[in-house]
Amino acid sequence: MGRVMRGMRMGRSVPAIALAVLLLGHAAHAATVVTEDFGEETLAGDFLSALNADAEKDLDKASFFYQRSLHQDPDDLLFLERALVLSASTGEMADAQRYADTMLRRAPDSRAARLVLAVADFKEGKYPDAQLVLGTKGTDALGELTKGLLNAWADFGRGNTDQALARIQSLKGEAWFEPFKLLHSSYIATLAGRSEDALKLLKQARDADQNAVRITEGYARVLAQLNRRDEAVQVLDEYLTRFPDNPLATATLAEIKSGKPVKPSVGTPAQGAAEVLAGIGAALGDDGGIEVPTLFLRLAMHLDPNASDGLAAVTLGSLLVDNGNGDTGIKLLESVDPAEPFRSLGLLRAALALDQMDKAGEAETAFKASIERNPDDIQARIAFGNMLRSHERFKESADLYSSAISKIPNPGKPDWTIFYFRGIDYERDNQWPKAEADFKKALELFPDQPLVLNYLGYSWVDRGLNMQPALDMIRKAVELRPKDGFIVDSLGWAFYKLGRYPEAVEQLENAVALRPEDPTINDHLGDAYWKTGRVLEAQFQWRHARDLGAKEPDLALINRKIAARQLIEKDADPAPQGQPATPPQQSQPAPGKASADAPPAPDKI
Structure with a gap:
């Protein structure tokens, strides 16, 4: 320079x-x-x-x-x-x-230069040139898999099916190579008219991972092509019982049920190369930075703008939004072709992104438009409800969850979150009987779900109801999630409400160690210290809770305790039908994001 x-x-x-x-x-x-x-x-x-x-x-x-x-x-x-x-x-x-x-x-x-030029050759159908610029050997696992699969698709483009399949089979490397190898071998075998071979490959892949939608979709398509439509329908129906409303599985099921010829998952070598890049780009995530997955996903979309049925655009848009490139990410999310299965998910993610960017008005408009376009889209209603709940618009949020529940004839285990979220809305809107019923329904669908055990148990404790069952529930939640500071706080607060102050101190100290930045937990610990005679430590915890950003109405009570230099209890315990002054601390998913305990997102590859 x-x-x-x-x-x-x-x-x-x-x-x-x-x-x-x-x-x-x-x-x-x-x-x-x-x-x-x-x-x-x-x-x-x-x-x-x-x-x-x-x-x-x-x-x-x-x-x-x-x-x-x-x-x-x-x-x-x-x-x-x-x-x-x-x-x-x-x-x-x-x-x-x-x-x-x-x-x-x-x-x-330069691997970047070779990859970009190979993609340009694929786009023009120049498969020998693509292989020449790619070379045959990668210098690491990522390069080995990428070059191997792209070279195989170039082999197929040149009419060498056996060589393409042998090349993929010969790839040696990490355990995560296998689903890619099986899936792309099946795509090539299908296009070559070797459907029975493709089915065997997909069955092997599905036996290893029954949650991957691309594998399930490919398996169902090949079954239908072999005139085994009933089995294909059964496979997709079973998948949709576990992952309701998955866009790709739903669209594939409708296509198979239509009786029309079923198209293959991938139609050309260029589309196959796009699937390679999109699949690897999505698998990389952003743990190592965003540029490499972004590069792979962009190259995939250059080869096929609708790569992975629109999922490449949704994945790339979401990646950009999550890493501060909101405007560009939203444009990508909104760009998914209306004919593609993942169009609705793209619009849904765009609306969520607008809300994350503090554009709540635009997000609300986008959600309403999405629901109007597809009134049967349950996920859009749930996501819109999540957004409204995050803005404390509890009644409107509950109404949306109710509209989603009305469209589920037989709620199953994956639906526990809807009842849980609606229960939170009812509880915050001072409709305790409805909230309690929803929390119990969530536990009926998913017994011992720790988030629900925590919320219901805490709510009972704070109302002075069902104290022993409540304590048992929270203990179970802690057993299931011992590193969750919010749930440990609930156990400590239950001991406090029961007058078991030394045990309360022990648990609340653990909770503070897990969540030192949380003002409510620090305030709870201050109260427990006071009850055990640790006056100076209590005053320190109250001041610390204030400085950590405690919000009303808790802040007013904390300031009164600090000024009086002594514990001041809430003016009155809430009535059994009332709303607790402090809701349970929640280890729940943020609006629009999946909980660790919730079913996988509908775009899981």
Whole structure:
């Protein structure tokens, strides 16, 4: 980078260095130093802006500033590599291909350049060229799987089915290779007219994982193609009892029941390559940063805009929203083709994203439009209810949950969350008998569900009802989730309400250790300290609860205790039919997100 890359060392945390190593196979020379001489203000400013955008995971800005830096210093390898990866990751494929051509000449080992150019060849049906640029060996597990599967699809595109299947079979590596190998072997066998072979492969995959919707969908399609439609329907019906309203399973079931010819899951080598990239991109997640999964998903959508029946766009949009690229993510979520199964999920995620961005009005409009478009979409009603509940619009939220429940003829175990959420709404809206009935229904559907045990048990304790059963419930919840500070707090508070103060202190100290930042738990511990004669520690905990951001009405009572330097109980215990002054601390999912105990999300691959 000439004069600009001298003197000042870049921090190790900058994503550019890690990605350069990952995708180039070596660190670009320019990634080690930057300037003390800011004589060329535009270049220095653009580079620092690019680094800042990297740190903020703002892909659009990073792409813009790296490309501008490259324009000013076209010899710098770091700028070239970053411009290549980021232009591809933001969907600027013409620019990405141009940078990839240059990169391949200057850094022949660049995996990013080879992947981008191979995708361009797949799109044009140039399968020999794609194989030439890909090479045959990856340098790590991710590269080995990606190259192996893409080369297999190129083999098939060239008419070499046996070679394609043998190549996939020969792939050695991690245990997580297997579902990819089986699924793509089945896709190729199906297109080659070897449906019986495809069925065996899919059965093997399904035996290993009956929750993966792509495997179940492929298995059902092949059964239908073999004129075994009744079995296909049975497979999908069983799947939908466990994962109600899954968009892909629902659409596939309707297609099979229509009696019309059933299309294969994948129709062309380019679509097969898109499935490879989309599947791996989705599996990568964002634990190691967002650029690699974003690159894979963008390349998949370049090959097939509707890759994975629209799921690639939903996955990429959600990934961007979750990492601060909300506007771009929402556009992707809303871009899913109306004919694709995951269209409704995309719109649903877009509405949730708007709410997360404090655009509640726009989110509400989007939810209402989604429900109007598809009145039978239960998930949209639940997600809208979750949003309203998060804004403490409990009555409206409960009405939405009720409308969702009315569309479930025979609620099963996966439906426990709807009754649980509606119970919370009723409890906060001072309708205790209805709330209690819903919590009991949730436990009927999912016995010993710890979140429900905690909420119902705490509510009983705070009302002075069913004290021993309540204590037993909360103890069971703690046994099931011993590291959940909110549930441990409930147990401590139950002991407190029973007058068993030493036991309350023990549990509440454990709860504070698990959730030190929570004001309610700290306040509870202060009360328990006071009851056991630990006056100074009680005053410290009350002040700490105040400083942690306690909210009304708890804050007013905490301030009274601090001012009086003594415990002040709530003015009156709530009536049995009333609402507790402090609701149970909830380890529940945030609005629009799945609980660890809830059924997997409908887009599980």
